[in-house]
Amino acid sequence: MGIDAGFDMVPPLSTGVVDRRNWGQFIDFIKEHYKADTQVEIKPNYINFNAGEHPKLPFEGHKFLRFSSKVSGRIAITSGVEHYINTIRGLAQVHFGSRIRYWNEGADQYGVYDWNKVRESIRSYEQPDDSEMPTTIAQFLNGTDPLKELKIPLFEIKDIPGKGKGLVARLNISSGTLLLCEKPLLRIQSKPREELEPLLVTKLKAMSRASQRQFLALHNNFPGKYPFSGIVKTNALPCGSGSHVGGVYPTVCFINHSCIPNAHNSWNRSEEHETIHAIRPIKIGEEITISYDHGGQSSARQEFLKESFGFICTCSGCTLPPSSLRASDNRRTQIQILDEAIGDPFRMMTSPYESLWDCYSLLRILEQEFDSHPGALVARLYYDAFQICIAHKDQARASIFAERAYKVRVTCEGEDSPDTMRMKSLAFSPADHSSFGVYSNKWKTTRESLPKGLDTVQFNKWLFRQES
Ligand SMILES: [Zn+2]
Structure with a gap:
């Protein structure tokens, strides 16, 4: 007898790449969170909490149905099991949202799954499903991506009507998949074409025949007096934002542009290569696209793309019917206004509530404009929200924002990108940021002071300080 409480995962996670990666990140977060806690034991295939009835978290997320224990009785109370349940539930909600269903028999609430099924799932934690599976989550996160292991090219280079060549998906691809990782044939500082041309001639002469052929196979939207600089101008991608x-x-240079892209390109400055990740599910036969533009209304984007890359954009965002295009242009204007307001350090100092509200508004607009897959723009937004919170010493919210930025960066840039790693470390130690408390102490919290018992909507209201 006694009162049970805990949470269920509804529906259970799949064995697909995205669910496995999310669960892997969640498990890593839990390991780090409890690394100094002697009641938390890392077993070969699961984490064991030596409290109450010893609830467990398996490393294979698809086996997980329930985390629970008796919370009444002396042993349960002295071991603090309810505290573990509440904290882990909060962290699980951050990763899995409404899929986490809390219940407490003391309040006449019961779990979704039958106890026999739950006990059977817990027994299966001991034995990994498949010896081919990566043995640790770290291995999994470090790139043992099953799609990569299959060695089937995820795309093919094809002629695209009106665009020259482009990359087309050969399989259905899930969000967060690394599509391509490539070293540059050459890197060069931006210069006027007449200065660039002789430098390129020298560089090309030093390249292997194979690399020369690859360079010359690229499209040139600016034929004429300076053919090599024309190829560079048409194709070069900045090595890092603003570089x-x-x-x-x-x-990579065969990937065409879209103002609503399905992939993200990122320069990894420590590995010195460019990565392309899917930022939304891509269907077989669909063209893979990235964004070359700097945002703004469709007319401004068109002008920039024509001037910089020599083409007229006919993407789904630019060819909307007039009323939808007007709505999109309005959203793009709002995005620019909010982005500028959020980046204003004076406002961040004097009106942090308003700044954080702007972050929330911007998040909603980005989701609308980019069809729920805004990619790296959201990582930047979460990092802005992090900075607002940490400058006023709010470590609890800052840590959640850094963790969200981290998750988006993993999808867009991979686990090994320096920015991804930085977000991960800030999620664990937000106070290490150079802005910690620079504006005030007025929002002072510790990293652990997370609210309990909130659903996703309530949690987001708390996070963006929208409780009235
Ligand atoms: Zn467009």
Whole structure:
């Protein structure tokens, strides 16, 4: 007898790449969170909490149905099991949202799954499903991606009507998949074409025949007096946001632009390569696209793309019917206004509530404009929200924002991108940020002071300080 409480995962996780990765991140977060806690034991295939009835979290997320224990009785109370349940439930909600169903028999609430099924699932934690599976979550997160292991090219280079060549998916691809990782054929500082041309001639002469052929196979939207600089101008991608150094790549440069892209390109400055990740599910036969533009209304984007890359954009975002295009242009204007307001340090100092509200509004607009897959723009937004909170010493919210930024960065740039790693470390130690408490102490919290018993909507209201 006694009162049971806990939470169920509804529906259970699948064995698919996204669910496995999310669960892996969640397990890593739990391990780090409890690394100094002697009641928490890392077993070969699961984490065991030596409290109450010893609830467990398996490393294979698809086996997980329930985390619970008796919470009444002396042993349960002295071991603090209810505290573990509440904390882990809060963290699980951050990762899995409404899939986490809390219940407490003391309040006449009961779990979704039958106890026999739950006990059977817990027994299965001991034995990994498949010896081929990566043995640790770290291995999994470090790139043992089953799609990569299959060694089936995820795309093919094809002629695309009106666009020259482009990359087309050969399989259904899930969000967060690494599509391509490539070193540049050459890197070069941006310069006027007449200065660039002789430099390129020298660089090309030093390249292997194969690399020369790859370079010359690239499209040139600016034929004429300076053919090599034309190829660079058409194809080069900046090595990092705002960089004046551009990289030219044998395959990446075939990826066409869309103002509503399904993939994200990122320069990994420590590995010195460019990565392309799917930022939304991509269907077999669909063209893989990235964004070359700097945002703004469709007319501004068109002008920029024509001037910089020599083409007229006919993407789904630019060819909307007039009323939808007007709505999109309005959203793009709002995005620019909010982005500027959020980046204003004076406002961040004097009106942090308003700044955080702007972050929330921007999040909603980005989701609308980019069809729920805004990619790296959201990582930047979460990092802005992090900075607002940490400058006023709110470590609890800052940590959640850094963790959200981290998750988006993993999808867009992979686990090994320096920015991803930085977000991960800030999620664990937000106070290490150089802005910690620079504006005030007025929002002071510890990293652990997370609210309990909130559903996703309530949690987000708390997070963005929208409780009235
Ligand atoms: Zn467009």
